[in-house]
Amino acid sequence: MTTFLQQLFNALALGGVYALVALGLTLVYGVMRVPNFAHGGLYMLGAYLTFAGLTLLKISYVPALLISAVVVALLAALMERLIFYPLRNAPHVHPMIAALGVLFFFEALIAHPAVFGPDFKQIAEPVPGIVTIAGVVITWQRLIVIAASVAAMLGLNFFLKRTLTGATIEAMSQNREGARLVGINTDRVGMLTFAISGALAAIAASLIAPINSVTPSMGEVMNLKVFAIIILGGMGSVPGAIVGAFLLAFSEVFGGFYINLDFADVIGFAMLVLVLAIKPQGLFRRGT
Amino acid sequence: DKVVSIGFSGPLSGGAAFYGKDTQSGVEMAIAELNRKGIRVKGEKVTFKLVSLDDRYLPNETATNVKRMTSQDIGFIFVPHSGGILTVQPMTARDNFLLVAYSSEPKILEAKNPMTFMLPPRYDNYLQPFTATQMKAYGKKLGLIGTTSAYGKQWTDAITAEWKRQGGTVGGNNGVDYNTTVDYSSAVTKALAEKPDVLFVGGPSQPTALVIKAAREQGFKGGFIVMDQAKFEQMDTLIPATYLNGSVGVLPTKEFPGTSIFVNQYQRVYKKIPTSEAGLNYMGMNVLAKAMELAGSTEPKAVREKLDAAAKALPLSRSVYKLMGVTDIGHVDAEFTIASVRNGKYTKLRVAKVFK
Amino acid sequence: MTARRTGPWGWIALFVVMALFPLLRPSGYLLDIGVNIMIYAMLAYGMNILLGYTGQLPLAHAGFFGIGAYTVGILTLKAGWNFWLAWPVAVVLCAVLGWLLGLVAFRTKGDAFSILTLAVGVIIMLVINKWDSLTGGNEGLNGINPPPGLEGLAQSLGLKLSGGFYYMALVALALTVLLVARTRASVFGRSLIAIRGGEDLARSAGINVFQHKLRAMMLSTAIAGFAGGLYAVYIGFLGAASTGPVVTFTVLLYLLVGGLGTLAGPLVGPALIYTLTQNLKGLQDYQYLVFGPLLVLLVMFAPHGLAGAWERLVARRRTPTPSPTPEKAVDHA
């Protein structure tokens, strides 16, 4: 029983991790339909920048995280301006490959011996220690991740559905010319959207890094899963992304537990295939 | 002057780059030292030039790289992964090069390729003392959470067999891929559900440390058997030293007798802790150079003949590990030392029986 | 843009030139690059049928490449089959599996289709990686022998085995190009183009969209398996890594640089990018610092790929584009 509960918590924590990363991508991929494969790269940069803040600037965790979020946000906005904006009318594969180019660049940059090098880095947990509830152990860091993912979801959903800026993002993603005709400065909105997405990626990375580890290729592992999660949840649906994240996490953890750990990833992806085969639109269709 | 090019094909980008770079650094450092010191082969001064090509851990890329190098008449090529080694092994005779293999895959030796020079010592030597020590200290039940790389799987199989041979019981295999797993908690939970006394863990140091951490946090009080790929000296910078108490694994390179020169030098140049990846490849390159001197030739076959003699003649300062020689099938015969750890202090373990 | 059919002569000339190459006694390395390019070109041709002609972005193709390769590897190594029998079996197996995948995957469209196939690609790679007893798992399959008769044939032509492989790849590539060209120029192929242009419209034109997509998928995965079988005997060693999404994306990249939906693109792309990446290796730590931005620039400034740009140039020279003049300026007073 305790083992089962423990696994439940493990799944929740893993789901929180996935959700946090997926939410950053929901904006650019789910809403704006830009297949930004460099998102994993931004995520990775976020972790390294926080690491750099902690070790080089010797500042504490929270300011390091904030600086990292701001820098990655700016970088993401720049990326929109220089690459995705000019490619906005090209077929999907074009921005996708360009984004891969950016990902390669980021990884090579960080892995360069003169920058951080290819070795693993570690960010210490800002709130070390564990909580034990009914024999179930969970670390503070994981609780923070779960809480942050729920907060991010609520915030993002509110932002998109209830604020005018949120509506302008959706409007722009659906018809750029139409958006301009009603007076929306689409250039600014596009960059803003990327900036938010970048900041979310950096925050996610900084929160998750203490649980996992910091490597130049850390974004690649996440990339595939979070793209899958967004499709699973239903493109453009924020609650869908959360549900998708937890669903993936639960199938991995419990699939691993009851079937075979070595096949946990296979089970996770198989679940995706199954869900899409049954509901080709994903779990949640885009709402209005 | 004569310039002899030394080839290297390994993962220098992507997820395994850290590993590739570590192995490359050993060769590189040895070459820099040898060039500084000056090597003479048959009276002629020889300088070495390292030609490194990235293969991203992909065997087909290794094959392409090796073809490129042999087209340029490079006669000595270091490859640090079994897939690449096995792929290019059949090419050694035709294209006349000496394959310096850094991998402990037994199949490499089974091929009985006359032009292979394999560096790592056999890991099966670790099994008996690891098992005996931990079984005595903690109990008879072993849990498995090793990485699922080829090497990790071999280890898992081998330790399972040895543990059973010594009369213990072994739980289900809860191995996960240390390179792609996002959170180890669930694997650890599953392994701990069987209430093991000892856990087998290991993969690259950093994720291994995270596995150990998760196990301790979930209340595991027993001991760890740490696969040789993970290095204590790297792990204890990542997690509280007490988490490692009662673990057995390989002795940190810096604790070997006579390695201080190498360790100091390495830390000065690369600003990081040298591991056996660097150390063994450093040694391999030195053996190679020595064999050229002894053979009076830089012809790969001639050099191959003198590897054993070279290994025996090499001073400890250049070999890092104590070398007994090179076997007929081209395997380094080195002394290896293992240790158990408590509060950052290492206790060397005695090895009862040595496989050759 | 419609692939403009330049007639077979350009292709025949190209293949003749390629066939003469080994007579120049190139180094083993150059021959190896040639064979690799041809193998990846075949894979790119396979993907192009779905992406370039049918407008569906599949991301499982390295998986089928892997299935083709492992089928050949397993059948020859473990079941003792003759390669020349195992190869066609691998192709048929990939076609059947592609058909099965299509049955499920074509329920979805657009991004969902791509991600679903990506997931399938990952699953294939993982299964190959984990099914130790069949595939050798992480250790891979080692010692796949060259096709029986190839060495003898090569020697009778005064070549080494590598030369034999070169011609084998050349013939396989030529066959692939021929089949793809025929497909594109056919009634069936035009229906694929129609689907690319708009599914609803194609449906209203009476095209059975689902069936056409399924057939396209079968052809596409069969070609991937065909390339994979060749890869297996050529490299002689198989590891799961060569069947993963990274390979799929690499080939996608080749395709984009060469030119989507063109006949020459899938050959031009690998020729250029494969050679380029080999040469960039010399830059060591800087290789991806250069390659990444280069990719971005290529995509941005040569959006139709090199073959696409060429076709456009030729098209413009042949038919001076009719400036869309208004049909009739009202002049009836």
Add this chain to the structure above:
Amino acid sequence: MPESLLDVQGLGIRFGGLHAVRDVTTHIPAGQITAIIGPNGAGKSTFFNLISGFYQPTSGSIRFADEDITRLKTHEVVSRGIARTFQTTTIYKELSVLEGVMIGHRVRTRAGLFDALLRTGRERQDQAASHAGAMRALERVGLAAQAHLPAGALTQEGQKRVGIAMALASDPKLLLLDEPAAGMNPEETVNLMALIRELVTGGLTVALVEHKMSLVMGLADGIVVLHHGQKIAQGTPQEVSRDPAVIEAYLGGHAHGGQMGNTGKAPAAAEGASHA
């Protein structure tokens, strides 16, 4: 009384809570032009979508040439002989006019993947048949001379004709046109009317949706009026244009070709060009 080509019984479809088409029973007589009119959102396009198999009805049945086609897929419906155009012009703009129209002929050919790979006799025959079929269709709409231009380079009107040619290339018995004259000026509208009439003379049955009353009144043999998804009237143009319910819901003061901009007293049978 001409025999009926298409029979619709109690046809209906819901989108969530909305009954877009509801219990429509009607028939389309062979060899005639039937117009479907009604306010915006009345369900006219949806009605076409149901007939052509784009939507599956939630109730009712459709019979075409004495065969039940209610559950058939679009491509099967097309192969039975029902072709359509879309409300907003949808054609293959990047392809040449000819190639686009050849696609419309696909349903009359059998050659598949293996014919393509082996370049069988069937492939060659079908290829020739497609070409011939497409050219025939282009001649009917008067675009044979533009066959090799990219379709996107044609004017709006030209593109509409390409759309019709594509539909014709499938050798239909029944042609469904959704607002064929939208965006056309009076002169072009007249030309289009002549084209449609020619097609019908050639044996085709046409059903069309249109808001341009000049065209509807000038062309239709019978009119079906939809409102809120339901049929509220059916009859000859004269009958329908006098129907108070229709005037109330739809026509207002435009019962007689008001959109063409004349006084509204033109006889229904006369075409716009003779109005001067």
Add this chain to the structure above:
Amino acid sequence: MLEVRDLSVKYGHFTALHDVNLNVQAGEIVVLLGANGAGKSTLFRTLSGLQRPSSGSATWNGTPLTGGRPEFNVAHGVAQCPEGRLLFPDLSVEKNLRLGAFVHRKDAAGTNRELDRVYELFPALVEKRAASAGSLSGGQQQMVAIARSLMARPQLLLLDEPSLGLAPLVVEQVFEAVQRVNAAGVSVLLAEQNAFAALGIAHRGYVLEGGRVTLQGAQHELMTDDRVRSAYLGV
């Protein structure tokens, strides 16, 4: 006043507008006649900033409209109901309309008032307010497009074939509404295939042929011009 001077627009090598000169005075309804492909939409797109001219100028009360920034033009009182509608298909009708008032985002009360007004004009949209714009019928979408341009409360309204796909009754209502809006002081530039109705409410008009203005005049002049009658009025 809208003042267009020597305006030329090119698509690549093809010139769609040649030195067009026209103006719309404050409070006027001006109709633009022209065959398919004459360049009407090109002119509208240029005036709303979606298209940049190759030469010439267009100003609204002295403010240049040719900067290629539509958002600037709307903010300065020039709104367009474009060809092709350019709606936000996955957003609800009401969100589409509210976004039409984006430039008045600080004035919620005014936006709500205007919203009531356009619902009054197009009662068919009321029951569709929560439906996604993309699910609407063609004519309903056209209504949303017109309504959205009204939501911007422009001083100059550019209507590119507003009656496209609308039922006759609705066309009548739209033209009435245009007159009402105009009566409140809004200038209107209107392109229509339904020339008869358009000329019926216009003060003046221009004829555009092959990208050139070939004729201009007051309403009654055009109504009686033989060329106009045969080509655009179908009489």
